[in-house]
Amino acid sequence: MSGSNKPSSGQKGGLEPPGPGENPHTDLSRVYSKDLLPTAGGESLTCKFFQELVNILMDYIFKSNERSSKILDFHHPHQLKEGLEGFSLDLPDHPEPLEQILVDCRDTLKYGVKTGHPRFFNQLSSGLDLVGLAGQWLTSTANTNMFTYEVSPVFLLMEEVLLKKMQSIVGWCEEEGDGIFCPGGAVSNLYSLLVARYDFYPEVKTKGMCALPRLALFTSEHVSSRLPIHHAAPLPLGWVLCCFRGKMISRELDSSIVEAKAKGLVPFYVNATAGTTVYGAFDPLTAIADVCDRHKLWLHVDAAWGGGLLMSRRHQGKLQGIERASSVTWNPHKLMGAPLQCSAILIKKRGLLQECNQLCAEYLFQSDKHYDISYDTGDKTIQCGRHVDVFKLWLMWKAKGSEGFGSQVNKCLENAEYLFKQLQRRADFKLVFESKPEHSNVCFWYLPPSLRGLPPGPDTNRRLHEVAPQIKAKMMEEGTTLIGYQPLGSNVNFFRCVFSNPATQHEDVDFLLEEIARLGSNL
Amino acid sequence: MSGSNKPSSGQKGGLEPPGPGENPHTDLSRVYSKDLLPTAGGESLTCKFFQELVNILMDYIFKSNERSSKILDFHHPHQLKEGLEGFSLDLPDHPEPLEQILVDCRDTLKYGVKTGHPRFFNQLSSGLDLVGLAGQWLTSTANTNMFTYEVSPVFLLMEEVLLKKMQSIVGWCEEEGDGIFCPGGAVSNLYSLLVARYDFYPEVKTKGMCALPRLALFTSEHVSSRLPIHHAAPLPLGWVLCCFRGKMISRELDSSIVEAKAKGLVPFYVNATAGTTVYGAFDPLTAIADVCDRHKLWLHVDAAWGGGLLMSRRHQGKLQGIERASSVTWNPHKLMGAPLQCSAILIKKRGLLQECNQLCAEYLFQSDKHYDISYDTGDKTIQCGRHVDVFKLWLMWKAKGSEGFGSQVNKCLENAEYLFKQLQRRADFKLVFESKPEHSNVCFWYLPPSLRGLPPGPDTNRRLHEVAPQIKAKMMEEGTTLIGYQPLGSNVNFFRCVFSNPATQHEDVDFLLEEIARLGSNL
Known part of the structure; x- marks a missing residue:
């Protein structure tokens, strides 16, 4: 990431608003939503508010694309409800100033899940297509x-x-x-x-x-x-x-x-x-x-x-x-x-x-x-x-062309094939199906040291069933990557990796396997 | 509107990107969506693309709040499909440069309907709450x-x-x-x-x-x-x-x-x-x-x-x-x-x-x-x-408090009462119900000169039924205001005005009635 272009609050950049004090009417700690448009004269404040918001959102997008940043900063429901570091979910009777609204925005993103992170493999929908996002922003603004x-x-x-x-x-x-x-x-x-x-x-x-x-x-x-x-x-x-x-x-x-x-x-x-x-x-x-x-x-x-x-x-x-x-x-x-x-x-x-x-x-x-x-x-x-x-999809189609969608899909399936090959050659993992994946889904078990070499049977299965949930729990606490697991039919809990984010590279696939192995090594 | 803060492409303002030529990698006519993040080194271009987008969206928001701007620039389906001034709806095989994507965004808004305009009375949902909009942008960015x-x-x-x-x-x-x-x-x-x-x-x-x-x-x-x-x-x-x-x-x-x-x-x-x-x-x-x-x-x-x-x-x-x-x-x-x-x-x-x-x-x-x-x-x-x-509503509640929603609702119903009173005292309009509105809906007929004083009956009703559609057709062509009509039960086509946009003022209500009277004066 190019530091000089990062629109964080500490730096001056393209989307950076004018410095504090330049306009007394836009000190965000003293103004409220009622001061924005459609209120007469609200243009300047509206600009400033959205500048600050876009800074927060750009910062989030940049972080989502940094492999070193956490995918989530996990907290249990009761912790978030108690109000972490002043982040209160309660709905007030009286208005809060716009500065607080922006802090709430930052906190909401902070405690959320970065579904656009290249190491987020948890859902069929992942990634953050930026032209699609532009389409969403416009759709919301048109509000029809x-x-x-x-x-x-x-x-x-x-x-x-x-x-x-x-x-x-x-x-x-x-x-x-x-x-x-x-x-x-x-x-x-x-x-x-x-x-x-x-x-x-x-x-x-x-x-x-x-x-x-x-x-x-x-x-x-x-x-x-x-x-x-x-x-x-x-x-x-x-x-x-x-x-x-x-x-x-x-x-x-x-x-x-x-x-x-x-x-x-x-x-x-x-x-x-x-x-x-x-x-x-x-x-x-x-x-x-x-x-x-x-x-x-x-x-x-x-x-x-x-x-x-x-x-x-x-x-x-x-x-x-x-x-x-x-x-x-x-x-x-x-x-x-x-x-x-x-x-x-x-x-x-x-x-x-x-x-x-x-x-x-x-x-x-x-x-x-x-x-x-x-x-x-x-x-x-x-x-x-x-x-x-529809608009976001239409705009993405303009921006990529049909061929761009084709390359993107091919890349997701190539990642699946790469993961499949890595799993084939490792002794600490076992594929649910031995044949090449048809889609970008790859299903597998991790075999912790204590389970390797055990004869197949109900007892091994019972122990294997507990492996994925335990690794997933640790994974959520660590927040470095995210993948789903489930049982299906006679197959006990196994991991399912899916690729739909074109940001994901082979190094992320390697990271996923290493991370599972690291988190499961004591099981 | 304060001109100095308008983020149009011709002026330098808060959200204005750096001038052209400052960075050869961000000449938008030569770059594509594949050059944005997650592509390595895409931060600068991503920033620039969103700066330009936000300029377009801010410009749209400002225009939506200008009473003198048109609510819609009406074109029939076949006209839009033929491609007006280069605005093509067709989906390409090959990608188009980001500059074209931004032009498409501007055109999409140009031919759309400004539902946030203070003189848009067509639907139960109208207006554009800017904190709500901020909530939507964040929601889209979080994409979960x-x-x-x-x-x-x-x-x-x-x-x-x-x-x-x-x-x-x-x-x-x-x-x-x-x-x-x-x-x-x-x-x-x-x-x-x-x-x-x-x-x-x-x-x-x-x-x-x-x-x-x-x-x-x-x-x-x-x-x-x-x-x-x-x-x-x-x-x-x-x-x-x-x-x-x-x-x-x-x-x-x-x-x-x-x-x-x-x-x-x-x-x-x-x-x-x-x-x-x-x-x-x-x-x-x-x-x-x-x-x-x-x-x-x-x-x-x-x-x-x-x-x-x-x-x-x-x-x-x-x-x-x-x-x-x-x-x-x-x-x-x-x-x-x-x-x-x-x-x-x-x-x-x-x-x-x-x-x-x-x-x-x-x-x-x-x-x-x-x-x-x-x-x-x-x-x-x-x-x-x-x-x-949920997020946009939660954020609006923080920004307004419960009391803010109360004032906003009161204002919508006050507007309805104001319209009701204006209709009561005018001879060229007739209320569907004589009693004060309970909600912000006000239903009425416009009586063109040719129908005033006619005895009630099937023939008058048949002619009255055609008045609202004719006025509405002209209104859409002019694009100065927008209100819906419908028949219901034994009531022939009548206008229904609804207020849900707190941007609407008494002057807009006055304008609506004058505009209907102007457009219907020859009927």
Whole structure:
């Protein structure tokens, strides 16, 4: 990091505000939010306040990119609630001066987690794309709603452009394709369920669910959180398939469908996953599409995590068959690195989304407007207003081009391959799967000295199960790196590393393994 | 506006970057997003890029606060799509230089709508609270997820503090209260339905909806968009009540419930509204709570728009009885002026939200962590990840105090009263309701010269119905002010003015009426 450009409070730099005392009206310890714009004459103070804020945020961004800085400064909930070093979470009756507001901002970042740090491997969403961030700042400043063309002309057109591009990348033809950006993959998947049900049974809208037969849907056993079947219980049954290495087995799907029919259920929907959360597994889409064709079922592909691979010529073949889906969930906030949140539901059959969800509430969406009201998308959604999630992605696309996303995705997968190779050659780690990763997920156990060479069996497994949580606890206290763990099926607690931050280099992967080994050496 | 502080590109000011040519690596026409951080040595360029961005955003904020500036520079969809003055929406294969990215940012704002302008009256959400905006910028920079305490320690604690405060303001006791921030009022209301249904019929989670009797819910006829009963059709029946001046009639509710029972339906849920979208009507909560008690029904209060009045001693009495609700929707992004999005669902009975929605997916929410996992709220939601919507509200509360929100709400309602009085004394306008507004909604017709003095009747109504759309079309072309219109029930198209922007002054209200009269004088 270049010290001369660091906008910290102790130095004069590009974003540095004028020195104290230059303007008595902008001594931040004596002014309040009511003195900012729109209050008359508030321009100077507004400038100064945002200068100081941007200094704090730039400082945070710089620190997030310093490998030597901590990812988190861990405190337990009760510690933070007690008020550390004057950082009080309490909501006051009376206003606090702007200086205190800026201190609160600094403290909030101080006790938070640097998800943009190159050694943060904890979530599918990581990194901090700075053009995406610029897009977010602008979105917040524009502070509007994806409701009608009247209040969001530009953003609604950008949504259309993005959806069309994503649909063509999925492989749909010019006449196909509809969609919408949603608050996350679970909501995108919910849309696919609602639209599929409506497509088969439009009477659900007027007569309710009791007019329908007992529907059945199918998904692999490694998927549940993003498919809100249990949550909203909009459907009477979820059906779970056996899996091998996290992939759905298409002939098992076929026999499950036959079995469900024999029980008097009506199968209508299959959720295939392109990139599962833990293993990064890709279901065999072509084979599943064949089964869906045979039984005339709706094929939804949840590519929330795997969709990003479509941007890479090298890896897009892993999603072969996705063009046959009736709907696709794709979250650019995951592998493509768009800031949170950015998730799209793509629907092949045009018009269905609007037919399914519209209420034709004239008091919200007037049909006698003077412009093309097909852009008043508020009636396509189950929400009324909708947050603007498209601009950052549009801006990133301008800044990188499709090819830039491709290189970024390739880099994440190269990191996964590098980690895989390091794990292969080390005796203190064990891979969950011996074959090369298909996505950027790499799953492994650390074997502390006390467990090495023990015969496999329930007792070893029981001890191994406790290793990852203990290392993770120490890791959070130290704050040098962050990785998640979980059990899955018969596999006891193992680490899952995922790469979605292009800032991560091989040295960070090496660091991760050394750090796990260091923290686990006494176990 | 103080010219000396305006950070436009032509002047040197606080946020002004160093002059061109000072650093050859930061000539923005020759560098790309790949040159920014995390690329080594990218600090200087990152600083410069954000300086330029902030200049653009500050300029926009200043313009939004200038009464003389246009609210919108209207173009039809096809015009914007054709690429005005080089503003192309197309997504490129190859990257564009950062200079072009900044031009795109400026153009995006240029063709958008200034929702923070003091003469923007079009939506329930308007204005631009600058501390709230600072909160949004920080939120975007932190780029994390309301998923687990592990990745959002501070934001999850802030959510708890905010929810507790809002629950105590609603009037619930210390032992009561749970909740969550949601992506908008429709989703908040959906949560209330899911939780209510689960509370009465926990078997819905394991056996599905077909195990339940035919449920009925009740709401007033002026409410539909935020209550997703038709959309998601999670329930077999919506029941609609007659209204007077947009208010639910409690004895009609009672008889509708009795009638539904007689038809073999099982009533379980009543949605009362505190502040309807168009009229700003408050349902009589105490009387409705009595009916709910008598029939043992879940009372939900949708106070998305009206909840803000609870912050004002002068107006909070209009929500008397809300403390008896089992759940409450309250959107601080409306009357309280928090930037979009910020909506809370409050549930009186603690633990229900988690019980209703949890999947206990150990692969997502590990129970063997070393900290208090009750803050891993991901399992309370139907979403998996959740955007951070709390920080901006928390920061605004620090900056204003509860009393600051109270004054702001009072000011919005004073503006409504002022408008009401102006309309009362003018012959060219006609109020939809003759009595003083209860909320900041004021509904009225403009009577063009050709319609004044005509006898009431279908023909006059037909002509009056066309007035508002014609004025609105002209208004959008002129871009000087913006107000919505709609028909409702037997009332033909009328204007609805709402006040939620504290920047609005009496002069802006006067301007609105003069502008409508000017634009409509030839009709």
